[in-house]
Amino acid sequence: MHFLTLDELTVEDIYEVLHQAEALKNHKPLPRPDLYAVNLFFENSTRTKCSFEMAQRKLGMNVLSFEAGTASISKGESLYDTVKTLEAIGVDVAVIRHSEERYFDALKGKVSISLINGGDGMGHHPSQCMLDLLTIYQEFGRFKGLNITIAGDIRHSRVARSNTYALKRLGANVNFSGPTAWRDPDMEEISFIEMDQAVKESDVVMLLRVQHERHAFGENFTKQEYHNQYGLTLEREKKMKKNSIIMHPAPVNRGVEIADELVECERSRIFKQMKNGVFTRMAMLQYVLAKREETKHELIN
Ligand code: CP
Structure with a gap:
């Protein structure tokens, strides 16, 4: 399960995430130290990158550090191989910002790690x-x-x-x-x-x-x-x-x-938007991870 564009969500799904974001403002969730997240930002960011990391930490997840400038992408490794590597070492969810529009089309259906789009070129945010x-x-x-x-x-x-x-x-x-x-x-x-x-x-x-x-x-x-x-x-x-x-x-x-x-x-x-960004991203992570767990459960049964 991914969160790549809003078109993939029903109106009911959108309201579910909004209500959960609102609820998270007053309710501390149970920590999830069993979950691992990574933020792959190939374009500059302050708000999106930092508030996703804040959201992951508030959810009690483990956050792996990743700097695009020092990663093996600079040796020519593809985005696909980078994500497959992170999947192999046990990452559950990756937030990706990339300058290429719809970069995620090359990953969808081929990786089991959950993807959240942190912005794709002029495409979606x-x-x-x-x-x-x-x-x-x-x-x-x-x-x-x-x-x-x-x-x-x-x-x-x-x-x-x-x-x-x-x-x-x-x-x-x-x-x-x-x-x-x-x-x-x-x-x-x-x-x-x-x-x-x-x-x-x-x-x-x-x-x-x-x-x-x-x-x-x-x-x-x-x-x-x-x-x-x-x-x-x-x-x-x-x-x-x-x-x-x-x-x-x-x-x-x-x-x-x-x-x-x-x-x-x-x-x-403007600053309220940024504050809301943390709770919204917590709700988005929970939404994706809940769907991921549902899918795993269905596979087991
Ligand atoms: N609004 C926004 O996406 O800001 P950043 O580029 O700093 O993440």
């Missing part, structure tokens, strides 16, 4: 999506009928892709906002609105990081021009709906997609 869903659910107690604007570099964002489809399945109305050049031709069915309209109509304004590694500022606009035209400025925040919230997966470019002062303002849930 299921744990970010689940923690975003938890943050919205805690705030509003529902998804149906909520207006959610996702703003920024839609085309290159695995967060936009995962969140859009999950939120729509759960009944929310999703719009995009941002530069025309960053629209995603695969998601043409989602309406684009100006940021001035988005702040007036949205219950959630979800900002995305401008990915400097993909776009050189100065080509189309300066940081200040981006902020003024597409960003959440101090003036725009004043026009946001009553009880609406600001979200961002982080890392944040303060003063670009969001005014520096708004990152920690009353409406911002």
Whole structure:
């Protein structure tokens, strides 16, 4: 059993993980020292890597250290052989972040270790999506009928892709906002609105990081021009709906997609998202490991 994309879960499964994440906030689970986890990050990460490790430790699991830079991948070993090796030495679950979209297709059905996708290129980011869903659910107690604007570099964002489809399945109305050049031709069915309209109509304004590694500022606009035209400025925040919230997966470019002062303002849930990330990832690990144990039990009987 793996946790690779949200499409693989039913709506009932999504709610099960969200309710379990909420329960874990107030309930310490029995430690599982019999279980071994490893986090294979071939792309940089602070939040996802550290909060998965925190989640594994809070579940009382053993966590193996793995650094991509010093692993035998640098000698040419494939991802498949790396995962098979970890499986052979007794690892139960591997969290993987990789720059290649759908890297997991080469592993599915061929490894018995459970895999959790920590982000695949521009493809999917299921744990970010689940923690975003938890943050919205805690705030509003529902998804149906909520207006959610996702703003920024839609085309290159695995967060936009995962969140859009999950939120729509759960009944929310999703719009995009941002530069025309960053629209995603695969998601043409989602309406684009100006940021001035988005702040007036949205219950959630979800900002995305401008990915400097993909776009050189100065080509189309300066940081200040981006902020003024597409960003959440101090003036725009004043026009946001009553009880609406600001979200961002982080890392944040303060003063670009969001005014520096708004990152920690009353409406911002940015650091709450990170806190929720630990409980969400604990629930995801428990979900995967429970299914894994069910499968083993079925094989024995
Ligand atoms: N939001 C997110 O995925 O952050 P990291 O890249 O730091 O893991």
